[in-house]
Amino acid sequence: MAERTSPARRPRALRRLCRNSGVLIGGGLLALIVLIALFAPLLAPHDPLAQDLTRRLLPPFWQERSVPEHLLGTDHLGRDYLSRLIYGARVSLGVGAGVILVSGSIGITLGLVAGYFGGWIDMVISFIITARLSLPIVLVALAAVALGGASLTTLVTVLGLLLWDRFAVVTRAAAQSLRHREFILGLRALGAGKARILFLEILPNMQATILVVLSLEVANVILLEAALSFLGLGVRPPTPSWGLMISEGRDNILFDPWLIALPGSALCLLVLAVNLLGDGLRDVTGPVQR
Amino acid sequence: MLSFLSRRLFVAFCVCLTVSGLSFALMFLAGDPAIAIAGSGGRAEDAEAIRIAYGFNRPLLVQYFDWITSALRGDLGQSIYFNIPVTEIIASRIGVTLTLGCVAFVVALAIAVPLGIAAALGPNGWIDRIALMIAVSGQAIPSFWLGLMAIVVFGVWYGWVPISGAETWQGYILPVIVLSYYAVPELMRITRSGMIDVLSTDYVRAARAKGLPMHLVVSRHALRNAILPLVSLSAVQLGQLLSGSIVIESVFALNGLGRLAWESLLRSDLPVVQAIILILALLYVVLTTLADILNAGLDPRLRGGA
Numbered sequence: 105m106a107e108r109t110s111p112a113r114r115p116r117a118l119r120r121l122c123r124n125s126g127v128l129i130g131g132g133l134l135a136l137i138v139l140i141a142l143f144a145p146l147l148a149p150h151d152p153l154a155q156d157l158t159r160r161l162l163p164p165f166w167q168e169r170s171v172p173e174h175l176l177g178t179d180h181l182g183r184d185y186l187s188r189l190i191y192g193a194r195v196s197l198g199v200g201a202g203v204i205l206v207s208g209s210i211g212i213t214l215g216l217v218a219g220y221f222g223g224w225i226d227m228v229i230s231f232i233i234t235a236r237l238s239l240p241i242v243l244v245a246l247a248a249v250a251l252g253g254a255s256l257t258t259l260v261t262v263l264g265l266l267l268w269d270r271f272a273v274v275t276r277a278a279a280q281s282l283r284h285r286e287f288i289l290g291l292r293a294l295g296a297g298k299a300r301i302l303f304l305e306i307l308p309n310m311q312a313t314i315l316v317v318l319s320l321e322v323a324n325v326i327l328l329e330a331a332l333s334f335l336g337l338g339v340r341p342p343t344p345s346w347g348l349m350i351s352e353g354r355d356n357i358l359f360d361p362w363l364i365a366l367p368g369s370a371l372c373l374l375v376l377a378v379n380l381l382g383d384g385l386r387d388v389t390g391p392v393q394r
Numbered sequence: 395m396l397s398f399l400s401r402r403l404f405v406a407f408c409v410c411l412t413v414s415g416l417s418f419a420l421m422f423l424a425g426d427p428a429i430a431i432a433g434s435g436g437r438a439e440d441a442e443a444i445r446i447a448y449g450f451n452r453p454l455l456v457q458y459f460d461w462i463t464s465a466l467r468g469d470l471g472q473s474i475y476f477n478i479p480v481t482e483i484i485a486s487r488i489g490v491t492l493t494l495g496c497v498a499f500v501v502a503l504a505i506a507v508p509l510g511i512a513a514a515l516g517p518n519g520w521i522d523r524i525a526l527m528i529a530v531s532g533q534a535i536p537s538f539w540l541g542l543m544a545i546v547v548f549g550v551w552y553g554w555v556p557i558s559g560a561e562t563w564q565g566y567i568l569p570v571i572v573l574s575y576y577a578v579p580e581l582m583r584i585t586r587s588g589m590i591d592v593l594s595t596d597y598v599r600a601a602r603a604k605g606l607p608m609h610l611v612v613s614r615h616a617l618r619n620a621i622l623p624l625v626s627l628s629a630v631q632l633g634q635l636l637s638g639s640i641v642i643e644s645v646f647a648l649n650g651l652g653r654l655a656w657e658s659l660l661r662s663d664l665p666v667v668q669a670i671i672l673i674l675a676l677l678y679v680v681l682t683t684l685a686d687i688l689n690a691g692l693d694p695r696l697r698g699g700a
Contacts, residue, residue: 231405231408231409231412234405234409235409235412235413235416237630237678237682238409238413238633238675238678238679238682239413239416239671239675240633240637240638240671240674240675240678241637242637242638242640242641243637243640243652243655243667243670243671243674244420244671246640246655246656246659247420247655247659247667247671248420250659250660251420323533323534327536330536330538330539331536331537331538331641334536334538334641335640335641335644335656336660337659347536350538350539350542354542357542357545357546357550358546358550361543361546364539364542364543364546365543368536368539368542368543371536371539372531372534372535372536372539375533375534375535375536376530376531376534379530379533379534380530383530
């Protein structure tokens, strides 16, 4: 076959990616949200923390009584809702990325080592994975954040230390199937070091799998952050987090349901984008059967 | 089968031991529990007195051994806030969580399995597409937000159901729907992919070739084999529904274990939190172990492996 060299395969993979509607829609939406988060200071019409108690609970533009300079209204402290929504994207994406960095490193390392070496090392790591899976994650995260003091750093650390299980499980399985392949055996025969084989040879060969887990885990983390912030043990006020905004809007839910409808919709949109992208990537990179 | 059983039970025992150690350690992660009990304004002498009264001055291993042996006897310590045994508080609350979790689980299965089978019978057909849409959207909607929106729409606008509490059975309707909605996508996906795998095997083709109607092929031959991954996932999902109801309970103001854990955290009542984490973790271990044993009973090939 002509496509044995890698440069020839790249364009084909790219074309397959572009044909997948999930990747296109999810990727496009995610890129948009990332751009909004990056350029939040330029896009937000107001300071997200500036309170104005004379303009509390102004409704969004589709209702009467709305004010043109607050397009999506104001919250119970008179803060501009649109600006808070825009800055909220930063928190969701930032926590998502931070946690994945920690949990991904832990999970991938554990999975690689367990899958490649096997034997008693595999038994020990598999046991750690089983023990971790049996912990009630929301409750343990809540407790740890409560004890460590609610802050962004604690939140990222706690979730990062807890959510590595899926990375570990998937990498372990992938490493197991790769370790007996000829090119790995050849490298071992040549005397390549273990770290080199693990991180420079086996790891790049499971990029696609890891990318899929990564996107699904980001969605998971974003939802967890929102839930923890909603319960009052995640992001601390006045930082604009979508979960926190929902919890703050809860008291006025009877008369101003848009207070929770807006941040919730933003959350759905972001998670949907990440999930569509992840599912699309899985369809494109995975085995042909669907 | 016996060696499989004993091996599986040994692993479960080790996991229980580790998890109990972890939930015990949680209390000491934040620093000195005596100071936490005395409060931030408490005097040093008070903290010292508390340390001696609660036995915090003993070595950690001794304290852990003490805690775990009394836990085995059914004594999970005293609540710092209420000053009554933790088991009493938990016993009064666990019913709500178990009811909520189990009913939601049954509802989720009743929706997910038929939908998954229907989707597998016609891959890429309209049922499959609708099912996939439900799955993708279900995984994107935060459960607490769905709960709040359901309260607004069905409780406030239409007034069909009470908006909080569980004095009557109607109070359970919304929480059960919201909680089961969260479990449906994964259960459906695994039913669908398991069914698709089984339907492409030779024995299913043979059954079809001899003229057996499709519903008999599915119910007699395919389902029994497609159900194995579903059993494992069901245990995991039920465990997650029980421990994940913490958010739903706080949204709907249900007095279950999750809400108790949350309230106890806010008033630093750590023995209660510890006990709830331990109970939920043990429930999970029991459920997954039972699922493994059940699967080994269904499929003899699984008994050999680790």
